[in-house]
Each structure stands twice: as structure tokens, then as C-alpha cells.
Amino acid sequence: MQSEQAFNLKVYLSEKKAIVDRALEIYLPKPEGPAYDLIRAMRYSVFAGGKRLRPILCIAGCETVGSAGADVLPVACALELIHTYSLIHDDLPVMDDDDLRRGKPTNHKVFGEATALLAGDGLLTEAFALMTRSDLLERISTDLILKVTGMIAHAAGYRGMVGGQIVDIQSEGKVMDFPVVEFIHTHKTGALITSSVASGAILGGGDESQLEAITSYGRKIGLAFQISDDILDIEGDSKTIGKNVGADEQKRKTTYPTVAGLGRSKEIQLKLVEEAIDSLRAFDYRAEPLRRVARYIIERKK
Amino acid sequence: MQSEQAFNLKVYLSEKKAIVDRALEIYLPKPEGPAYDLIRAMRYSVFAGGKRLRPILCIAGCETVGSAGADVLPVACALELIHTYSLIHDDLPVMDDDDLRRGKPTNHKVFGEATALLAGDGLLTEAFALMTRSDLLERISTDLILKVTGMIAHAAGYRGMVGGQIVDIQSEGKVMDFPVVEFIHTHKTGALITSSVASGAILGGGDESQLEAITSYGRKIGLAFQISDDILDIEGDSKTIGKNVGADEQKRKTTYPTVAGLGRSKEIQLKLVEEAIDSLRAFDYRAEPLRRVARYIIERKK
Numbered sequence: 001m002q003s004e005q006a007f008n009l010k011v012y013l014s015e016k017k018a019i020v021d022r023a024l025e026i027y028l029p030k031p032e033g034p035a036y037d038l039i040r041a042m043r044y045s046v047f048a049g050g051k052r053l054r055p056i057l058c059i060a061g062c063e064t065v066g067s068a069g070a071d072v073l074p075v076a077c078a079l080e081l082i083h084t085y086s087l088i089h090d091d092l093p094v095m096d097d098d099d100l101r102r103g104k105p106t107n108h109k110v111f112g113e114a115t116a117l118l119a120g121d122g123l124l125t126e127a128f129a130l131m132t133r134s135d136l137l138e139r140i141s142t143d144l145i146l147k148v149t150g151m152i153a154h155a156a157g158y159r160g161m162v163g164g165q166i167v168d169i170q171s172e173g174k175v176m177d178f179p180v181v182e183f184i185h186t187h188k189t190g191a192l193i194t195s196s197v198a199s200g201a202i203l204g205g206g207d208e209s210q211l212e213a214i215t216s217y218g219r220k221i222g223l224a225f226q227i228s229d230d231i232l233d234i235e236g237d238s239k240t241i242g243k244n245v246g247a248d249e250q251k252r253k254t255t256y257p258t259v260a261g262l263g264r265s266k267e268i269q270l271k272l273v274e275e276a277i278d279s280l281r282a283f284d285y286r287a288e289p290l291r292r293v294a295r296y297i298i299e300r301k302k
Numbered sequence: 303m304q305s306e307q308a309f310n311l312k313v314y315l316s317e318k319k320a321i322v323d324r325a326l327e328i329y330l331p332k333p334e335g336p337a338y339d340l341i342r343a344m345r346y347s348v349f350a351g352g353k354r355l356r357p358i359l360c361i362a363g364c365e366t367v368g369s370a371g372a373d374v375l376p377v378a379c380a381l382e383l384i385h386t387y388s389l390i391h392d393d394l395p396v397m398d399d400d401d402l403r404r405g406k407p408t409n410h411k412v413f414g415e416a417t418a419l420l421a422g423d424g425l426l427t428e429a430f431a432l433m434t435r436s437d438l439l440e441r442i443s444t445d446l447i448l449k450v451t452g453m454i455a456h457a458a459g460y461r462g463m464v465g466g467q468i469v470d471i472q473s474e475g476k477v478m479d480f481p482v483v484e485f486i487h488t489h490k491t492g493a494l495i496t497s498s499v500a501s502g503a504i505l506g507g508g509d510e511s512q513l514e515a516i517t518s519y520g521r522k523i524g525l526a527f528q529i530s531d532d533i534l535d536i537e538g539d540s541k542t543i544g545k546n547v548g549a550d551e552q553k554r555k556t557t558y559p560t561v562a563g564l565g566r567s568k569e570i571q572l573k574l575v576e577e578a579i580d581s582l583r584a585f586d587y588r589a590e591p592l593r594r595v596a597r598y599i600i601e602r603k604k
Binding site: 029033034035037038039042089092094095113114115117118120121122124125126128129132133134142143145146147149150153154156157158159162163165166167169170180183 | 444
């Protein structure tokens, strides 16, 4: 645990990532039994080097309202399973057809398309098994668990992530205007990021005004995060980000830099981060991780 | 409502199907907004002529323990969404590569593979959004809703349906022994059928011994149902069942008739149905729908 004075984001992220990784190791099944290959494929992508941003946001959301982050680990990990499933399905040949993810061969490249499809299905389903485990979430009321489960399902489904994904796929190779790009970003990535930090705050017992502030923070950084992804695809280093730079342009994807220009995109991103931090003004030092994560979005190299 | 004396299964199934269809129409989103095509694809398969067996089992499970089936409609419909998602993904070219389902072109034949994949993802996710809607399930405690949600997630995921699916895919074209075929059947189809009737009984407030009896019933009819699918694939009429007869043999799928012979498969199926009905011996006339559904499995032509 770090003190208020010496907050170091790098140490914070690394400590929380280690906690999430250990929990995922415990929650995910061991590769054994008749479904051995399925479980191996599920584990492969979960342990392929994710930053654990969504779980960390969930934990930080919970700690910001003054509760113990450890209490929400099952939900935090469930969010990572949903994120991972979306990457596996996204990478499939019928979708983005990507061979490389975080510097490693994508799931279907290693296990084949059928197994990758089922590994995604398995992870999405297991996310809901995990987040409804009242035995693991014993310090949280079933009412709050149910509320959060519904909220995450909304964020992951046609109203959120899957809705953003269909519009993204349909937009490839077409000239899109600003509102469409914004729709894709806020839905495909933003919705799950927002519900990550909001779910932590709800499970931690945050009151209405706290939830409102944290949800506003989540919306801002969710969009800022996706804009930084677009910028990294232009300015980043392939080795550092673990996938091919320029992939968006190659696939003729419409991104923030395409519709707003690179300079304007950076301005929008900066403004979103400032507004996100401002949303948290009513909170004390316990919101420091969330404030620093917001700044990190602009600074990150991968 | 039918009286105890004049129970007519055909009328019962048709009445319940109409109730489920109306509820699905209300719960599913209208095709509008940017994700229009996704919603259209989701609705296409949901309204492509399913028998609504799983929702009806959920309602019947609830009514068997003496509660009102209408109270569990959101969960009943969620089960149908999970079933439908599994069919859409199952039919994809990387899986079974089927062009026809219930006499209609499969989802990817109409909407393309990317949209079909996402329609499946959207339905699976929406199922969890629906079954956690405490506003719709207002007569049921959040504890029971959470318990049922977890149980259904287990039945649909790697421990159940997806686990059965991976073994099924891996077995194609290989000579399989009886235990493997039984594993596929009990997991790929059986698990969700069992949890359909069990979830109704749990939500309806059934006690431990009632749940045990109804779960046993579910296991038996789940397996019997899949065996009847295998038998229909040999003896059925393509027009009646809405897909090509002999598809299993063509794909070199190992089925019950393959490992046990057609005659022995029918014997096993009959025994399972008798045992299922016997599991319900402690219940009164309210279990009559479940008893009759069990017998229907042997008699059905599609």
C-alpha cells in the first residue's frame, strides 16, 4: 500500500496488475478434462499480456468511494474476461483478420478458428458465472451484485460493445463522419471502460452523486483511451504496442485522426482527460489513482 | 388455463409458446439506430420458428412447484436467447457450416458471417441483461435471481454447452466411444435443458427435495431429447424437421445410433423418459406438463 504523499502510478498499476493476475489464475479453470483445448485457448488470450486496465479501474472505482478493492476482484476479473473475449472474436478472419495481438499470434492462429470462436463464447459466459458468485462477493449485497451484472451486460451487448463493433465493421472502407466515429468509440470501447469504474463504485457502496461523478469520469477516459489507440496506430512503435502500426489505415478504418486530424484529436483527448479529472473534484486523495490513470492515457506508449 | 382432467399437450405447448413469443417481442429491441443490422440479425434467428422448449420447461418447472409461470418469463426468454445464440454460432462455416435451420436460411447466409457472429454475441450478452432485470422479476428475491443466473452461466459455458461443443467439433470424422458421445450430449444440449427446468423450480421457490427431483428429470429428458435428435436425423422427414436428414452421417458425426445402434438408442431413450417421469412421482397434477413433455420427446417428428 502506498501513502498519499508518494503516489507512484507505475508501482500502483504493477501492484494491481499482479493482484488481478493472481485472481485470474485462481478463477480460471485448469486445462484438464474433455474440454482441455477450449480451456487452454481461453487461458492463452487471458494471459497474453493484457494491461488489466478494466479490472484496475473497477478496483480503483471501489477504493475511490472508500471500500476495499479486494472485495470486488471477481467482478474486476469478469470485466477482463469480457474484454478478452471481444479481442478474440474481433481478431477472427471474418472480423478484423488480425494475426498479431500484444506481440503474440492471435487466438485463432494458435488454436484454429472454431476453437477461438468457442473460447470467446466460453470467456463471455464465464464472466457472468464469475460476477454472480455471491460466495466470492460475500461482503456485497446481492442487490448490488445484480445491479452491476445487469449494467455490465448492457455495456457489453448491443447497446454497447457489440453495437459499436457492428458499426465499426460496417464502416470499414467507407467515408464516415465525426458522429459515427464517436458512436463507434463510445460504444466499442467506452461502454465497458465506463462500466468498469462504475461497477467498482457501485459495489463499494458509492452514493448517487459519487456514482454520477465516477460515471462521468469513465465516459471521458473511455473515449480518450480509444482516441489514444487511434493516435498510437499512427505514431506508435510496432514493437512497443505489440501489433502492426498503420493497421487502421491499411484496413481503411475511419478513426479520430481521419475525421478530425491528428492535432485536433490530441486536443480533444487532452480536454477529455482534464474534464475526467475535474469530474472527481469532490473526492479526496483516494481518487488519486483514477486521476493519474486519466493522465496516463495521454502519456502511454502501448 | 386447462383443468386437471382435460390436459392436452398440444394446446399447452401452443399456449405457452404464444406467451413466450409475445414476451420475446417485448424484451428484444426494435431494429433501429446505428446497430440496426445487428438487431435485425438477432431478431431473425429468435423468430425463426423455435419450439420454445427451454422457456416452456422453465415456466413448467415454476408451475410444478406451485408458483405462477408468468413471474419467470424474463428468465425463460433469456434461456431462448442463449439457445438461439448457440445455434447461430454452431451454424457458422468454421463450425458446422449449415445453410438451413428450421427450414430457413441460417443467420450468416442472410446477414453475412461477421454480423452472424456478433448477433450471437449480442444474444448471449442480452440473455444475462434480461435475466438480471430485477424490475421485471419483482416477485422474486434477488438472491434467487443471482443463484439462477450463476447456474445458467455454468450450464452455458465451458462446464456445459460450450464444453460439449468443443468436444463435438473435435470428434467430427473420428471414431468415438460411448462415453464421449454421452459427454457431448449431456453437455452440448443437456446442461441448458436441465438448467431451464431447474431455474423455473428455483425461482418458483421449490424446496431442496423438489429441486433434486426436477433436476433429475431435466438431466434425463435433456439426454433423451438429444438422442431423439440423432434418431430424427436418420428417420425423420427433411421437410418436417426443417433441415437436411442425414446431415450427421454426412459430416461423419458420432451419434447415439452410431455407437449404440438405432434399436438400442430407442431403448435408452425410452428408459430415460420413464425415469424422468418417475423422478416427478412426489408431485401432483401440476407436474403433468413436465410428464407429458417427457413423453413428447419420443413422439416428436421435429
